[in-house]
Amino acid sequence: MPAAAADTPLISARGISKSFAAIEVLRDVDLDLRRGEIHALLGENGAGKSTFAKILAGVHRPTRGTLSLNGEQVDINSPITAQKLGITLIHQEPISFPDLSVAENLVLGRTRGAALGRVRWAEMTREARQLMDLLGVRIDVTKPMRGLSIADQQMVEIARALASDSRLIIMDEPTAPLTPKEVETLFGIARRLRDEGRTIVFISHRLEEVRALCDRVTIFRDGNKVATEEIGNLTDGDIIRLMIGRPLREYMKKQGTSIGEVALMVDGLTLPGVFHDISFEVRKGEIVGLGGLVGAGRTDVARAIFGVVPATSGTVTIDGKAVSITDPSQAIDLGLAFVPEDRAIAGIFRTLSVEENITAAVPRRIAPGRIIRRAIEKALAQESVRKLRIRLASLRQPIGELSGGNQQKAILARWLLTDPSVLILDEPTRGIDIGVKAEFYDMIGELAAGGRAILLISSELPELLALCDRVLVMSEGRLTANIARADATQESIMSAAVPRSARQAVAA
Amino acid sequence: MSALGNLFLRREAGILVMIVLFSIAVGIARPQFLTINEFRIVLLLIPLILIGAMGEMLVIVARHVDLSIGSTQALAAIITGMMFKFLPGVPWPVGFIVAIGVGAGLGFANGVLTTLFRLPSIIVTLGTLNLYRGLTFIVSNARQVDRQYIPSDLKAMSTGAVPWIIVIAIAIAILTYWFADHTRVGRQVYALGSNPVAAPLRGIRVNAVTLMVFSISGALAGLSGIMYASRWGFVNPSNTGSGFEFQVIAAVVIGGVSINGGVGSVLGVVFGVLLLGCVSAALPLLGIPGTAQSAIYGAVIIIALLIDRSVRQRGIRALAMQRARA
Numbered sequence: 001m002p003a004a005a006a007d008t009p010l011i012s013a014r015g016i017s018k019s020f021a022a023i024e025v026l027r028d029v030d031l032d033l034r035r036g037e038i039h040a041l042l043g044e045n046g047a048g049k050s051t052f053a054k055i056l057a058g059v060h061r062p063t064r065g066t067l068s069l070n071g072e073q074v075d076i077n078s079p080i081t082a083q084k085l086g087i088t089l090i091h092q093e094p095i096s097f098p099d100l101s102v103a104e105n106l107v108l109g110r111t112r113g114a115a116l117g118r119v120r121w122a123e124m125t126r127e128a129r130q131l132m133d134l135l136g137v138r139i140d141v142t143k144p145m146r147g148l149s150i151a152d153q154q155m156v157e158i159a160r161a162l163a164s165d166s167r168l169i170i171m172d173e174p175t176a177p178l179t180p181k182e183v184e185t186l187f188g189i190a191r192r193l194r195d196e197g198r199t200i201v202f203i204s205h206r207l208e209e210v211r212a213l214c215d216r217v218t219i220f221r222d223g224n225k226v227a228t229e230e231i232g233n234l235t236d237g238d239i240i241r242l243m244i245g246r247p248l249r250e251y252m253k254k255q256g257t258s259i260g261e262v263a264l265m266v267d268g269l270t271l272p273g274v275f276h277d278i279s280f281e282v283r284k285g286e287i288v289g290l291g292g293l294v295g296a297g298r299t300d301v302a303r304a305i306f307g308v309v310p311a312t313s314g315t316v317t318i319d320g321k322a323v324s325i326t327d328p329s330q331a332i333d334l335g336l337a338f339v340p341e342d343r344a345i346a347g348i349f350r351t352l353s354v355e356e357n358i359t360a361a362v363p364r365r366i367a368p369g370r371i372i373r374r375a376i377e378k379a380l381a382q383e384s385v386r387k388l389r390i391r392l393a394s395l396r397q398p399i400g401e402l403s404g405g406n407q408q409k410a411i412l413a414r415w416l417l418t419d420p421s422v423l424i425l426d427e428p429t430r431g432i433d434i435g436v437k438a439e440f441y442d443m444i445g446e447l448a449a450g451g452r453a454i455l456l457i458s459s460e461l462p463e464l465l466a467l468c469d470r471v472l473v474m475s476e477g478r479l480t481a482n483i484a485r486a487d488a489t490q491e492s493i494m495s496a497a498v499p500r501s502a503r504q505a506v507a508a
Numbered sequence: 509m510s511a512l513g514n515l516f517l518r519r520e521a522g523i524l525v526m527i528v529l530f531s532i533a534v535g536i537a538r539p540q541f542l543t544i545n546e547f548r549i550v551l552l553l554i555p556l557i558l559i560g561a562m563g564e565m566l567v568i569v570a571r572h573v574d575l576s577i578g579s580t581q582a583l584a585a586i587i588t589g590m591m592f593k594f595l596p597g598v599p600w601p602v603g604f605i606v607a608i609g610v611g612a613g614l615g616f617a618n619g620v621l622t623t624l625f626r627l628p629s630i631i632v633t634l635g636t637l638n639l640y641r642g643l644t645f646i647v648s649n650a651r652q653v654d655r656q657y658i659p660s661d662l663k664a665m666s667t668g669a670v671p672w673i674i675v676i677a678i679a680i681a682i683l684t685y686w687f688a689d690h691t692r693v694g695r696q697v698y699a700l701g702s703n704p705v706a707a708p709l710r711g712i713r714v715n716a717v718t719l720m721v722f723s724i725s726g727a728l729a730g731l732s733g734i735m736y737a738s739r740w741g742f743v744n745p746s747n748t749g750s751g752f753e754f755q756v757i758a759a760v761v762i763g764g765v766s767i768n769g770g771v772g773s774v775l776g777v778v779f780g781v782l783l784l785g786c787v788s789a790a791l792p793l794l795g796i797p798g799t800a801q802s803a804i805y806g807a808v809i810i811i812a813l814l815i816d817r818s819v820r821q822r823g824i825r826a827l828a829m830q831r832a833r834a
Contacts, residue, residue, distance in 0.1 A: 080711045095709060099702040099770035100695070108699055108710050115693040 008071040010035045010167060010199050011056065016065035018051055026051050029065070029225045031218055033168065038190060038200040040210040040231070043220035043243055044459070049203055052220070053170045056201070057089030058082035087168045088161035092176055094153040098146035103128035105145050106160050131159040135189055151182035158189060169193065170201040175209055176295060187213050205293050207236050207498055219243055240498070244461055244490045259469065260284035262320070263453035264336075264422045266305065269314035274300045275477040278314070282422065282453040287444065289468035290457045292497045297477040298457045299341055302424045306331045306338040318422065332361065337420035339411055341427045341457070347411045350400040354392055355381040357399045357410050362417045384413035389439065405436030412443070423447060426457045441467060461490045473497050519764045522815065523779040527786055534790045541793055552666070554785040555677035556581075556732045556739065558778065560756040561763070562684040563615075563725030565777045568760055569688075570721045571701040571769025572629035576618060577729040578752030579640035582745065584610040585733030586644050589653030589743035600659035607734035608727050614640055615726015619719035629722075637753070644745045653743040666739045673735050680728065685774040697721060701769025751802070758805050759784045762812035784808070 009032035018026040026048045033039055041049035054060045056067070058076040066073055069085055076082050082089070096105050103125045128141035137155045145153065154174055161169045171190075175183045190200050190213060204210055210217060211231060218228040219242045227234075227242050234242075262281045269278040275297040282288045290298050304311040307325035316323055318334050325331045331338070340347055349357055358381045359366045366377040381395050388409045392402055399407055408428060415423065425444070429437045444467060448454050458464050464471050471488045473481040473496035481496035535542040560577050567574045584607040591598060591606055614636070621632040665672035688694040696717050700707045707714050732752075737743050763780025765772030787808060791801060 079709050083711075095703065095706040097699045097702040097706060097770065099766075100698060104695060104699075108695065108712075116691045119690050119692055119695055121690075 009033055010070060012068040012071070014066050014068075016052065016055060016062045016067070018055060018060060019063045025223050026055075026062075027223045031225060031228065033199050033201065035167075035199055036194055036197045037215045038194050038202055038213055040214040040217040041201060041203045041220065042210065042217055042239065047220040047243070048223040049220045050172060053089060053172055053201060053203060056082070056168070057087055057170055059089065083164055083166075086164065086166045087170070088157070088164070088166040089170045089172065090154060090157040090161070090174060092173045094157045096145045096153060096156065099144055101142050101144055102139055102148070102156055103141040105156055106131065106141070106163055127163070128159070131163055134162065135159055137185070150177045151179070151186070154186065166198070168199045168201065170203070172203045173205065174202075175204060175206065183209070207239060211236075236498070240491065240494045244494055259286045260451065263318065264305070264455070265317040267315045267317070269301065269304060269311045269316070271300060271304055271309070271311045275304075275474070278479050280472055280479065280482065282455050284421070284451050284453050285448050286469045287448045287454045287456055287467050289464035289471040290455060290474065291459070291461065291464050291471055291493050292474035294459060296474040296497065298474050299426055301474070302338060302426055302455070302457060306336060306424065332418055335419070335421040336424070337415035337418055337422070338424045339415055339426060339428055341430070348399050348407055351398055353396045354385075354390070354399045354402065354410055355395040358384050358413045359417065361414050365417070380417060384417065388413050388443065408440070409436070416447075420452065422453045422455070424455045424457070427459065428456070429458075429460070429463065461493055464488070464493065465490065475499055520773065520776045520779055523763065523776060523783060527779065527783050530783065530786055530790070534794065538793045541790060546789060550782070550785040550789045551674055552671065552739070553788050554781050555673045556735055556752070557755050557759055557784065558677045558781045559680050559728050559732045559735070560752060561759045561777050561781055562680055562774070563728035564756045564760050565763070565765050565772055565774070566684070566688065566697055566721045567629075567725045568765050568767060569701045569769060569772045570697050570718060571704060572622065572718065572721070573633065573757070574615070574618060574722060574725045575630065575633040575753050576614070576636040576640055577725060577756060578749035579637050579644065580611050580614045580726050580729035581733040581736060581749035581752055582644045583614065583640045583647075583733075584730035585736050585743040585748050586648045586653065586745055588734050589657065589737055590648065592659060593653055593657040600662050603659075603662065603734050603737075604731070607730040609730070611730015611733065612723050612727035615722045615724070615729070616719060618726065619722030622722065623715040623718045648745045650745055652745065655741045658737050658741050662734070662738045663741050673738060676735070680731070681774055681778055688774060693717065693720070698770055703770070755784065755805065758809045761809055780812075
């Protein structure tokens with residue numbers, strides 16, 4: 001590069017838009033990344049920051065817009081092209097070849113050399129050791145990748161970026177699985193790479209980390225870039241406002257319901273290292289939200305109540321009776337239902353029919369005398385499909401063929417068949433279309449109106465605000481707020497959700 | 509490579525220990541087992557399996573499986589045998605080209621079905637196992653190619669102090685070792701088997717590599733076909749290659765190749781083949797009828813898998829402890 005180009009940005013994105021099917025997840029984003037800066041991308045889940053990062057790394061191609069590298073327009077059409085251009089994306093949990101050695105993982109995929117070219121083991125190992133020394137980490141490069149910690153695997157990825165002399169290194173939430181000490185090491189290396197003139201893009205939810213590490217920050221909201229600023233020019237309060245300041249959607253409206261007796265009471269629930277001293281109650285007809293950042297321990301609390309991974313201390317009371325639930329089947333018998341977060345992993349039986357999926361939680365109802373009666377199974381499933389307006393071709397079709405929203409409805413239908421008195425919903429609307437979302441909100445409202453107690457775990461603030469009678473907030477494994485509907489605002493929830501160190505900064 | 513090498517060496521040393529212990533045990537019961545002559549018998553039993561196992565190893569390391577190699581061997585052998593029968597003027601070394609070419613073509617077909625149509629290789633090759641065997645009957649009209657048609661120079665390759673078929677088998681093993689451990693594309697086979705999702709992201713041409721391993725497997729099965737004609741002096745449409753795939757897969761798995769892909773070494777497979785050869789040679793000496801051979805093979809595979817799993821779990825525990833200390 002000629003010296004004259006020194007103030008040309010490394011990357012110039014102009015008018016970048018991206019749609020998946022009909023949904024636009026990124027709209028008209030302009031962004032310059034300078035040489036030798038650490039640039040944070042911030043935003044709520046689904047705001048578009050990861051999509052933008054993936055476009056830079058050639059994983060996705062933009063629907064519209066152009067990218068320039070050092071002032072020259074480039075077409076980054078694959079991860080390989082990105083690598084050739086010196087752009088490396090480091091995934092949160094790196095993609096590697098677990099059976100191959102660290103050294104092999106470092107060199108694999110380099111483009112030069114013939115297929116039958118020799119692999120020079122000694123040279124490869126020496127080079128890998130040099131890279132590790134350069135990073136100042138102690139990893140035995142002859143060991144298979146399989147045994148490495150996530151932190152070490154990330155280091156190998158960074159080493160790989162250095163091996164191909166990457167000028168832009170994108171880290172997508174790298175710190176989430178790391179210990180504080182590992183985070184320190186990572187930051188030290190990131191700063192050194194910046195000082196060498198490389199550009200680092202850092203995606204994180206943790207404001208204090210962004211403040212500690214980054215020079216500039218770009219904030220995304222609903223697929224738009226809303227701000228790019230020097231980090232010093234923004235308070236944490238500003239950042240939070242920029243991240244969440246969207247108008248409430250009018251389709252969310254709360255039905256008036258009468259709130260009855262306490263259905264679920266949790267007192268002092270603790271699972272060391274995961275959550276501590278969690279106490280709350282949910283009444284009949286009440287929708288209680290549970291907000292907080294991803295990783296705050298909300299799902300773990302739900303899983304503990306449901307007996308998947310029971311808490312070690314604390315009590316759970318259902319309908320005034322103290323219970324001890326160590327297994328989900330007990331929870332079902334007690335009238336609890338839990339719709340888990342990741343339906344692909346924990347929710348659906350992908351290859352089974354819609355019908356079998358809907359009736360999976362009520363074996364006794366469809367099989368009186370232990371033999372499945374097809375007629376009963378079909379009738380129950382049909383009724384659910386009608387009530388929940390599940391769109392499908394046939395009850396016998398594998399559930400995996402349905403859209404995400406309809407899969408989610410089928411899982412909800414499954415749990416409604418158990419006629420639960422307490423319903424725990426974990427991110428019920430993640431990844432489903434806006435239209436189906438609205439239907440879901442109606443359904444959740446109706447269920448509460450019918451006298452069920454509902455605990456709604458959600459990362460979407462507008463959803464919590466619109467649906468819930470009360471909002472609990474968790475941060476770092478503790479309950480940090482219990483906000484009545486009248487007092488709940490995006491700011492009040494968000495400031496209780498950010499970890500303590502950052503919260504003090506907001507207060508200041 | 510040292511620590512990783514150690515890990516493999518430990519695994520391979522384990523098989524070597526099994527071979528030694530087995531030989532000593534049989535040798536105590538039947539002292540003639542530990543003679544040069546018996547060793548020769550073992551060596552003559554294994555070249556075909558060893559050659560088949562080299563191809564199968566590459567396929568399994570790539571996280572696929574080739575069940576059709578027995579039928580591929582038969583079809584390649586019968587076509588070569590019929591060429592000798594009906595075109596007696598053709599010089600006998602041409603037989604090698606024909607057998608290897610036919611085998612490579614059949615293997616390529618397996619690869620095309622697996623990659624282009626995204627069918628699981630276990631089903632594809634189960635289908636072609638029957639298809640190729642059926643074609644063997646059709647082209648030969650279900651008739652054997654008899655001794656008098658097999659060139660005597662070809663048959664001579666299986667006799668003598670150091671039979672040529674053993675030399676060829678060893679050469680193939682060395683070539684495979686070089687290919688698997690010291691070429692870029694060889695390492696890509698391991699990478700593909702270790703993580704098929706990551707492979708394309710690292711610029712590995714998954715379909716090309718998959719087609720290649722199936723073609724190699726077929727070509728080596730074809731080579732083993734002409735060597736069958738050399739070894740036994742005839743080609744029979746129903747006996748040739750019958751059960752060959754199971755002997756080969758047994759040897760590969762005993763040799764420490766992970767059925768989940770990504771792991772396996774030529775040395776381990778060579779030892780696996782040797783162990784299987786020792787077991788086969790010992791059966792008649794011990795007075796165990798040939799009819800029991802399949803049952804014994806089956807038992808040996810399962811025992812080897814059990815040993816492999818316990819070794820692997822110990823390895824994972826050791827790694828975890830190292831990490832905890834670090």
